[in-house]
Amino acid sequence: xxxxxxxxxxxxxxxxxxxxxxxxxxxxxxxxxxxxxxxxxxxxxxxxxxxxxxxxxxxxxxxxxxxxxxxxxxxxxxxxxxxxxxxxxxxxxxxxxxxxxxxxxxxxxxxxxxxxxxxxxxxxxxxxxxxxxxxxxxxxxxxxxxxxxxxxxxxxxxxxxxxxxxxxxxxxxxxxxxxxxxxxxxxxxxxxxxxxxxxxxxxxxxxxxxxxxxxxxxxxxxxxxxxxxxxxxxxxxxxxxxxxxxxxxxx
Numbered sequence: 001x002x003x004x005x006x007x008x009x010x011x012x013x014x015x016x017x018x019x020x021x022x023x024x025x026x027x028x029x030x031x032x033x034x035x036x037x038x039x040x041x042x043x044x045x046x047x048x049x050x051x052x053x054x055x056x057x058x059x060x061x062x063x064x065x066x067x068x069x070x071x072x073x074x075x076x077x078x079x080x081x082x083x084x085x086x087x088x089x090x091x092x093x094x095x096x097x098x099x100x101x102x103x104x105x106x107x108x109x110x111x112x113x114x115x116x117x118x119x120x121x122x123x124x125x126x127x128x129x130x131x132x133x134x135x136x137x138x139x140x141x142x143x144x145x146x147x148x149x150x151x152x153x154x155x156x157x158x159x160x161x162x163x164x165x166x167x168x169x170x171x172x173x174x175x176x177x178x179x180x181x182x183x184x185x186x187x188x189x190x191x192x193x194x195x196x197x198x199x200x201x202x203x204x205x206x207x208x209x210x211x212x213x214x215x216x217x218x219x220x221x222x223x224x225x226x227x228x229x230x231x232x233x234x235x236x237x238x239x240x241x242x243x244x245x246x247x248x249x250x251x
Contacts, residue, residue, distance in 0.1 A: 001025060001026065001027050001028055001063065002025070002026040002049070002060070002061070002062050002157060002189075002191070003024075003025050003026075003059075003060070003061040004022060004023060004024040004025070004026075004045070004048075004049075004058065004059075004060050005023050005058055005059045005060075005061070006021050006022070006023055006057060006058040006059070007019060007021070007022045007023070007024075007045070007048065007055055007057070007058035007059075007060065008020055008021055008022070008055065008056050008057040008058055009044055009048055009053060009054075009055040009056055009057075010056055011053075017056070017213060018041055018044045018213050019041040019044050019045060019048075019210075019213045019214075020213045020214050021057075021058070021214075022041070022045070022058075022210075022213075022214070022215050023058075023215070024045075024208055024215065024218065026157070026189065026191050026206075027189075027206065028156075028187075028189045029183065029187070029189060030183075030189065030205035030206045031179065031180065031183060031190050031192065031203055031204050031205045031206070032189070032190065032191045032192065032204075032205070032206045032207075032208065033192045033193075033194050033200045033204040033206070033207050033208070034046075034191070034192065034193045034194065034208045034210065035194055035195075035197070035200060035207060035208065035209050035210070035232070036209060036210035036211055036232060036233075037211070037232070037233055037234070039212075040210040040211055040212065040213065040232075041210045041212075041213045041214075042193040042210060043161060043193060044213075045193075045210075046081075046159055046161050046191075046193050048060065049067075049079065049159055049191065050079060050081045050159055051067065051072075051075060062075075062078050062079065062157070063078065063156075072103075073103040076102075076103040076153060076155070077103050077104075077153065077154050077155065078155060078156050078157060079155055079156075079157050079158075079159060080100075080149070080150025080151075080153050080155030080157070080158045080159065081150070081158075081159045081161075082143070082146045082147055082150060082158060082159065082160045082161070082163060083146070083161050084161040084162040084163075084165055084166075085166070089133075089134050089135060090133050090134075090135055091133065091134055092130065092131050092132060092133055092134070093121070093126065093129045093130050093131070093132055093133075093134060093137070093145050093148075094117060094121070094130045094131065096134050096145055096149060097117050097120060097121065097145060097148040097149050097152055098113065098114070098117050098152070099149060100117075100148070100149035100150060100151070100152035100153035101113040101116065101117070101152055101153070103153060103154075104154075113152075116152050117148075117152055118130075120148045120151045120152050121148060123151075124144050124147065124148050124151075124178070125144075126141065126144050126145065126148070129141060129145075138171070139166050139167045139168075139171060140167055140168075140170075140171030140174060140175065143163060143167070143171070143175050144175075144178070147178065147179075147182075151182075151186070151188075155188070156187070156188060156189065157188070157189050157190075157191060158182075158188050158189070158190050158191070159190075159191050159192075160179075160190060160191070160192040160193065161193050162193055162194065162195065163175055163179075163192060163194075164176070164194075164196060164199060165195065172196070172199060173199075176199060176202075176203045179192075179203070180203060192204075197229070197248045198247055198248055201221065201224060201246050201247075201248065202245065202246075204221070205220065205221075206218070206219070206220060207219065207220070207221070207223065207224060209228065209232045210232075211231070211232050216228075216231070216232055217232075221246075224239070224246075225239070226238045226239055229248065235250065236250065237249060237250055
């Protein structure tokens, strides 16, 4: 489990806290989704979890280990990160995914590292792209490569920052189906910053709503009401039930 306790963070000593005294538990086996308007603090929490940003107050514990006291290699073995904008490098897919084995290197790559990459590419259904340059891939393929890199990294927790923001609807659904399969088959725990409410409701297990740097509400799908969404996003919406599925629509 990842435990965030009384977390506050600012980008400058002169600025007010971007997130304010937030406490959250991300439990294993759940698809955890962080929701809120732009500027609500979603990306700030992601940056704190991935050590891209130092927090001014509070603590983060990963499997009871204090994040600030962990070595970089140990962090990498527990937490993987899939950014919003994936790189378009001239490295091949195989070379890019292989980079996920860096935390385990003592001198050079071992045969087991190459075997791990081959296995993950096969499991993700992108083994046919192995020698292709990443810059030549589609958005959905790049996302799978980024996910593959975290899987060979052996990460138990994978942090996603807006994983579907630049994808078409087919690729969005495919990525979420893949995430759901990885939770079931690999035992990973995803923590996802999202904007798309309908995708979130369909695939999420636990939800964390932020507004102006504060945690407004958290819990399972049952907490999501029209009133909550109106309060958090300042829009007039309602929740419709169609064939046992919930959809959020504007009034």
